[in-house]
Amino acid sequence: MHSIGYLFKEGLKSLWKNRTMSIASIAVLISCLLMTGVAGLLSLNLSITMKSIEDNNSVMVYLDESLPSLSAVKVGEEIKKIENIGECTFIPKDDGLLTMMDNMDGTPELFNGLLGDDNPLPDAYQISLSDLSLYDETISEVKAVEGVKSISDFRDVATKLSNLDRLVRYCSIAIVAVLSVVSLFIISNTVKVTMFSRRMEISIMKSVGATNGFVRIPFIVEGLMIGILSGAISATVLLFAYDKAVEVVYSIVPFLSAMDLSPYTLLIYLGYMVAGMLFGVMGGVISISKYLKKEGENAIV
Amino acid sequence: MVEFRNVSKVYNNGTEALHNINLKVDKGEFVFIVGSSGAGKSTFLKLIMCEERPNSGQVIVDGVDVSRIRKGKIPYIRRRMGIVFQDFRLIDHMTVYDNVAFAMHVVGASSKTIKKRVPYILSLVGLQHKAKHHPNELSGGERQRVGLARALVNNPTMIVADEPTGNIDPALSFEIVDLLSEINRRGTTVLMVTHEHSLVKHFHKRIIQIHSGEIVADTAAMQEDVPEEQEPAVEEEYGEYEEGYSEVEVNEEYESEEADASYEEDEENFDEEEEDEEGSVDG
Numbered sequence: 001m002h003s004i005g006y007l008f009k010e011g012l013k014s015l016w017k018n019r020t021m022s023i024a025s026i027a028v029l030i031s032c033l034l035m036t037g038v039a040g041l042l043s044l045n046l047s048i049t050m051k052s053i054e055d056n057n058s059v060m061v062y063l064d065e066s067l068p069s070l071s072a073v074k075v076g077e078e079i080k081k082i083e084n085i086g087e088c089t090f091i092p093k094d095d096g097l098l099t100m101m102d103n104m105d106g107t108p109e110l111f112n113g114l115l116g117d118d119n120p121l122p123d124a125y126q127i128s129l130s131d132l133s134l135y136d137e138t139i140s141e142v143k144a145v146e147g148v149k150s151i152s153d154f155r156d157v158a159t160k161l162s163n164l165d166r167l168v169r170y171c172s173i174a175i176v177a178v179l180s181v182v183s184l185f186i187i188s189n190t191v192k193v194t195m196f197s198r199r200m201e202i203s204i205m206k207s208v209g210a211t212n213g214f215v216r217i218p219f220i221v222e223g224l225m226i227g228i229l230s231g232a233i234s235a236t237v238l239l240f241a242y243d244k245a246v247e248v249v250y251s252i253v254p255f256l257s258a259m260d261l262s263p264y265t266l267l268i269y270l271g272y273m274v275a276g277m278l279f280g281v282m283g284g285v286i287s288i289s290k291y292l293k294k295e296g297e298n299a300i301v
Numbered sequence: 302m303v304e305f306r307n308v309s310k311v312y313n314n315g316t317e318a319l320h321n322i323n324l325k326v327d328k329g330e331f332v333f334i335v336g337s338s339g340a341g342k343s344t345f346l347k348l349i350m351c352e353e354r355p356n357s358g359q360v361i362v363d364g365v366d367v368s369r370i371r372k373g374k375i376p377y378i379r380r381r382m383g384i385v386f387q388d389f390r391l392i393d394h395m396t397v398y399d400n401v402a403f404a405m406h407v408v409g410a411s412s413k414t415i416k417k418r419v420p421y422i423l424s425l426v427g428l429q430h431k432a433k434h435h436p437n438e439l440s441g442g443e444r445q446r447v448g449l450a451r452a453l454v455n456n457p458t459m460i461v462a463d464e465p466t467g468n469i470d471p472a473l474s475f476e477i478v479d480l481l482s483e484i485n486r487r488g489t490t491v492l493m494v495t496h497e498h499s500l501v502k503h504f505h506k507r508i509i510q511i512h513s514g515e516i517v518a519d520t521a522a523m524q525e526d527v528p529e530e531q532e533p534a535v536e537e538e539y540g541e542y543e544e545g546y547s548e549v550e551v552n553e554e555y556e557s558e559e560a561d562a563s564y565e566e567d568e569e570n571f572d573e574e575e576e577d578e579e580g581s582v583d584g
């Protein structure tokens with residue numbers, strides 16, 4: 001069709017002419033898209049972390065601090081005797097502290113003073129289970145061994161994480177739902193304002209025989225552009241903010257495994273732009289259809 | 302070209318706008334539609350433009366019964382008519398050229414066709430030198446000529462003009478109707494609603510008077526009744542025009558405040574040339 005370029009230009013023009021409203025709709029749509037993205041990434045990372053903890057299949061068994069080193073070896077032998085124990089490695093408290101210091105950003109030298117007798121960490125065994133389904137039985141047997149003080153139970157952490165994940169998901173669904181309605185409303189209002197300012201043009205278009213579809217196109221283009229712009233901006237902001245957030249989180253909780261988004265950059269841009277487009281077009285269609293139904297009939301005289 | 306068969310229109314609020322209208326306008330005719338405000342002229346035009354549908358009867362435009370037409374087909378019917386508005390309806394932020402080109406864009410014309418056609422139409426209405434001006438830099442008469450150019454640009458078979466001279470100096474009104482006559486001479490049917498008696502008097506065309514939703518006078522119908530010898534030539538006619546009106550059964554109630562008796566269905570208005578040229582037939 002000859003006029004697609006023309007109609008596209010018209011849509012862009014009106015986007016610029018109503019820039020206040022356009023900016024408002026873009027802002028709302030961005031916040032909606034960002035919320036969705038943040039919630040999605042949070043929940044994705046939580047499940048990845050949960051999985052890695054479960055897959056890791058390693059349990060730390062901490063020994064009583066007062067236990068002499070000889071007894072520590074005995075404890076190790078007893079643990080090895082338990083069925084279903086795969087590996088069992090002794091980690092002296094100094095090694096434990098060194099590993100911790102390695103994982104630390106900043107100034108691990110501060111902890112140098114703790115090496116030696118002042119080390120607050122207990123000696124530990126790192127064990128792995130051959131059959132994870134017998135986890136509970138095996139763990140209680142390990143706990144029963146004399147000299148074992150505590151066990152780092154990652155199961156517990158996993159449950160907590162999955163609860164958190166569920167909470168994040170529900171909250172974000174609710175927020176996104178509200179924001180979607182708001183952004184649809186704002187976009188359709190923006191388009192409505194354009195339509196109002198172009199009543200005359202619409203009436204002329206109809207009087208010279210423009211089809212309803214033709215009248216709609218510039219307004220749909222306007223919605224489309226709002227959507228695409230919002231999508232692109234949101235994707236950029238999200239990717240940038242995610243990188244920063246991952247850095248911060250790693251420095252606080254080093255054992256979390258965050259997802260690397262770089263292979264998905266294009267996909268995120270695409271997804272966001274498509275989502276934005278859908279929203280924009282929907283907002284545009286809603287208001288133009290209403291208008292054409294209500295006033296279109298009498299648009300001429 | 303346009304035919305009304307027993308058309309009645311009652312609006313939802315109970316107003317009966319048109320009552321049992323029967324009318325036929327042939328291809329190539331020039332018709333003035335006169336009548337006081339609220340007489341039903343607008344409804345008459347709206348029915349032709351497919352903006353309203355009649356409650357009963359048929360409205361046939363260019364061979365298509367538009368009273369039952371599907372909504373999706375309406376734009377295509379409208380492309381066969383050029384509509385001229387009283388308030389010009391030009392887009393202020395567009396130049397004269399763009400205003401006319403706009404009408405072609407809307408029906409999907411190629412830019413090549415547009416580039417050829419718009420200057421031609423502008424020269425037809427004598428505005429080729431104002432193509433780059435904006436509407437607010439033009440006089441009322443010029444603006445209406447742009448409106449006319451826009452109505453013409455898609456090559457309609459019929460021009461529907463709703464009081465095209467209503468916002469123009471009387472002197473310039475003649476210019477507009479002259480243009481419409483010229484367009485008509487080239488074969489385009491013209492329907493023009495007007496209040497201006499002087500125009501109707503000056504241009505000897507078929508006149509249809511609507512009053513209270515009914516056609517109270519149609520000179521095409523009268524011409525057939527009028528013996529030829531009674532019809533004087535146009536040139537001498539202007540003077541007598543004012544007083545001269547007789548023999549026609551005029552419904553007294555359509556003498557509204559605006560309807561000056563002088564232009565009403567005076568059978569003497571019509572000279573022979575007119576009759577020959579238009580070959581008016583009563584529908």
